[in-house]
């Protein structure tokens with residue numbers, strides 16, 4: 001089922017916005033000019049990905065630092081320590 005949530009032009013580059021659709025949180029954004037959308041839940045332990053940061057084409061989960069590619073969903077890096085916003 002399709003849901004209109006916003007116009008693509010409303011999404012600034014290097015930004016992400018969390019939308020609630022039918023009791024699911026969907027993270028939508030634009031990175032380096034490309035649009036992405038994914039569930040706002042880390043596949044590792046369910047942390048909110050919207051609290052993470054970008055690293056290249058990846059989103060870095062704030063909880064344990066795992067990195068997922070925004071466009072493929074692939075796990076790109078598994079951190080062995082807690083990641084902070086300062087690195």
Ligand code: FES
Pocket residue numbers: 042043044045046047061062063064065066
């Ligand atoms: S909950 Fe996201 S890396 Fe652990």
